[in-house]
Amino acid sequence: MPTDQLRNRRSFSQLQDDDVESNEKQSFEGDGFQEQQVKRSTVRRLPLWISVIGLITFCAVLGLYFSQLVFFPELLFSGNSESSGKTEQASRGQLNISLHPELHTDRPAKAIHHQWRVSSEILSPDGVSKRIYLVNDAFPGPTIEARCGDTLIIDVENALDNDEGFALHWHGLSMRNANDMDGAVGFTQDPIPAGGKFTYQFRIGEEQYGTFWWHAHHQEQRGDGMYGALIVHRPAETVQGHAVAVSDAVKYGYDEERVLMIGDWYHRPAEEVLGWYLQAASFGNEPVPDSLLINGLGAYNCSMAVRARPVDCMQIEEDMLPNLNFDRTKKYRLRLVDVGSLAGFTIDFPDAELTVIEVDGGNPVQQETARSVGILHPGQRVDAILSWKGLSSPSPRSHITITLDDENFNFPNPALTEVHSFPINLSGPVPPVSSSHTKIPAHFDLSNVTSATPITIPFQASQTILLYSTVKKLAHLSNIPYGFFNHTTYLPQSTPPGPLISLPRSSWDSHQFVPYIPYSPSTNTSPTSSEPLWIDLIINNLDDGPHPFHLHGYSFYVLQNYASGWGWGSYNPFEDAEPPGGPLDLTRAVRRDTVVVPMRGYAVLRFRADNPGIWMLHCHMLWHQAGGMVMGLQVGGQGDDGGV
Numbered sequence: 001m002p003t004d005q006l007r008n009r010r011s012f013s014q015l016q017d018d019d020v021e022s023n024e025k026q027s028f029e030g031d032g033f034q035e036q037q038v039k040r041s042t043v044r045r046l047p048l049w050i051s052v053i054g055l056i057t058f059c060a061v062l063g064l065y066f067s068q069l070v071f072f073p074e075l076l077f078s079g080n081s082e083s084s085g086k087t088e089q090a091s092r093g094q095l096n097i098s099l100h101p102e103l104h105t106d107r108p109a110k111a112i113h114h115q116w117r118v119s120s121e122i123l124s125p126d127g128v129s130k131r132i133y134l135v136n137d138a139f140p141g142p143t144i145e146a147r148c149g150d151t152l153i154i155d156v157e158n159a160l161d162n163d164e165g166f167a168l169h170w171h172g173l174s175m176r177n178a179n180d181m182d183g184a185v186g187f188t189q190d191p192i193p194a195g196g197k198f199t200y201q202f203r204i205g206e207e208q209y210g211t212f213w214w215h216a217h218h219q220e221q222r223g224d225g226m227y228g229a230l231i232v233h234r235p236a237e238t239v240q241g242h243a244v245a246v247s248d249a250v251k252y253g254y255d256e257e258r259v260l261m262i263g264d265w266y267h268r269p270a271e272e273v274l275g276w277y278l279q280a281a282s283f284g285n286e287p288v289p290d291s292l293l294i295n296g297l298g299a300y301n302c303s304m305a306v307r308a309r310p311v312d313c314m315q316i317e318e319d320m321l322p323n324l325n326f327d328r329t330k331k332y333r334l335r336l337v338d339v340g341s342l343a344g345f346t347i348d349f350p351d352a353e354l355t356v357i358e359v360d361g362g363n364p365v366q367q368e369t370a371r372s373v374g375i376l377h378p379g380q381r382v383d384a385i386l387s388w389k390g391l392s393s394p395s396p397r398s399h400i401t402i403t404l405d406d407e408n409f410n411f412p413n414p415a416l417t418e419v420h421s422f423p424i425n426l427s428g429p430v431p432p433v434s435s436s437h438t439k440i441p442a443h444f445d446l447s448n449v450t451s452a453t454p455i456t457i458p459f460q461a462s463q464t465i466l467l468y469s470t471v472k473k474l475a476h477l478s479n480i481p482y483g484f485f486n487h488t489t490y491l492p493q494s495t496p497p498g499p500l501i502s503l504p505r506s507s508w509d510s511h512q513f514v515p516y517i518p519y520s521p522s523t524n525t526s527p528t529s530s531e532p533l534w535i536d537l538i539i540n541n542l543d544d545g546p547h548p549f550h551l552h553g554y555s556f557y558v559l560q561n562y563a564s565g566w567g568w569g570s571y572n573p574f575e576d577a578e579p580p581g582g583p584l585d586l587t588r589a590v591r592r593d594t595v596v597v598p599m600r601g602y603a604v605l606r607f608r609a610d611n612p613g614i615w616m617l618h619c620h621m622l623w624h625q626a627g628g629m630v631m632g633l634q635v636g637g638q639g640d641d642g643g644v
């Protein structure tokens with residue numbers, strides 16, 4: 001029903017304003033434990049008579065608003081969002097999720113307590129109705145903000161129907177000494193059953209700060225909205241020559257922070273989409289998305305819907321498009337996350353400039369400035385400083401354009417518009433035009449990022465793990481496109497059942513491909529010490545499309561990322577004298593936790609195996625992951641011979 005849909009759209013926006021996190025219960029470490037409750041309104045069901053009065057009032061206000069527009073049309077394009085009331089913001093679809101670094105950068109580490117209730121509801125984030133997962137009645141779920149060294153305690157309640165379980169993963173966090181809190185169903189925990197509760201408790205490493213996110217790690221729930229942002233702020237630190245501690249805002253020169261979770265979106269339930277993909281008739285062509293969401297909102301053109309897949313669609317008119325607000329005189333740190341299931345994207349601010357500063361979990365990169373930045377692939381993050389200093393037009397309006405990468409769109413989807421634009425309302429005086437602005441490159445290619453500073457890693461690794469990943473359509477598997485690492489396609493452990501962490505390695509079944517890496521802690525903390533071991537992970541991609549691979553529990557140096565101009569660009573260090581891509585980069589290799597291996601190419605990743613546990617390694621394209629492109633690494637613990 002349209003009124004329901006309107007309510008739904010309003011509820012998203014109201015839950016995404018600039019308030020402090022919902023229902024947050026914080027315990028402070030230090031002089032004993034104090035407790036502080038910060039609460040704000042959430043969507044609740046109201047008695048009928050209140051709803052009727054509310055509806056009448058709403059209609060009256062709406063009527064008044066539109067009657068005023070006749071006389072004051074500038075109201076429609078008011079540039080100053082700060083002066084707008086909540087109702088107006090909500091009805092116009094505010095995309096802003098502002099962050100609060102000031103609550104975290106100048107305090108000691110503490111415990112942060114959240115209470116989450118996971119449910120689902122039919123909502124229409126881009127105008128099209130679909131069942132979506134909610135956490136505390138919000139989609140996307142709550143944004144967690146913390147600082148390094150904080151302990152997160154998240155009490156999760158499963159309020160889903162139909163016996164549906166789930167688990168939550170904290171993407172990019174090392175989860176040191178907390179392997180069992182990693183949320184990877186099949187590896188580290190069983191799903192939290194319907195009606196059940198589970199408490200995630202772990203400490204964020206002292207060395208970890210940056211842009212992370214949390215998402216479901218069971219079946220395809222991530223594709224139906226079970227995700228949110230997880231931001232770890234870097235504490236201000238004392239720097240020689242500065243009277244006060246220096247925060248990231250001072251270091252990078254920005255005023256405010258915003259998070260933008262951007263991702264492709266399917267109008268059918270992810271389970272149904274996967275069902276279409278995992279059959280012979282798909283010929284291994286990935287399901288192409290229908291739409292795109294930013295922070296849980298989009299704007300679908302209902303006339304694009306195809307007859308074969310009818311949708312319940314409410315057209316979002318031009319003046320109701322989800323929009324962003326910026327003050328032209330300020331600089332913003334944008335924390336961008338690709339929360340999508342398949343497609344990478346490029347983000348373009350035609351009237352502003354973006355300076356890339358960090359990738360994934362706070363890894364500083366050589367700064368590059370451009371009007372557009374991409375491609376950001378599923379699971380990856382990039383932090384960039386947004387500046388309007390070169391803007392010459394006095395117009396209070398600009399726009400942002402997101403273009404979905406079509407490299408995996410082999411099977412055309414006429415329902416999809418690949419380019420989405422959303423309005424930006426600008427406030428503040430027009431800054432002086434910078435003559436250098438016209439010289440700014442139009443685009444920065446994120447595959448060219450390098451470390452901001454020289455790195456120190458050993459010349460060679462102690463152990464090399466050679467992998468070949470591919471989607472295969474095998475006759476004996478009914479020509480269904482299953483994902484493989486080497487000779488294994490993943491299925492959750494079944495005989496005996498249980499997460500791998502709970503079973504001796506000798507009892508794991510044939511769908512578990514988990515190379516073993518010995519671990520012995522070392523007192524030598526030198527970055528080139530041989531203990532714990534340095535590992536080379538060489539991932540060859542034999543497919544005609546890219547795969548963004550994510551390793552849990554670690555980040556790694558990307559020593560080489562190679563795509564062959566012709567034929568197969570594989571690398572086998574046991575046979576090849578030299579990598580086809582030339583010498584490895586041992587001086588400026590970027591560090592990441594999610595790396596794209598190009599089609600018919602390979603990546604050489606090096607990391608120090610200093611975090612014991614059983615860690616998943618998988619393609620972050622949901623359809624490949626669900627089709628079995630999943631393996632693991634076991635660091636420490638019992639090896640194949642039963643020894644430690």
Ligand SMILES: [Cu+2]
Pocket residue numbers: 546547548619620621624625629
């Ligand atoms: Cu993939």
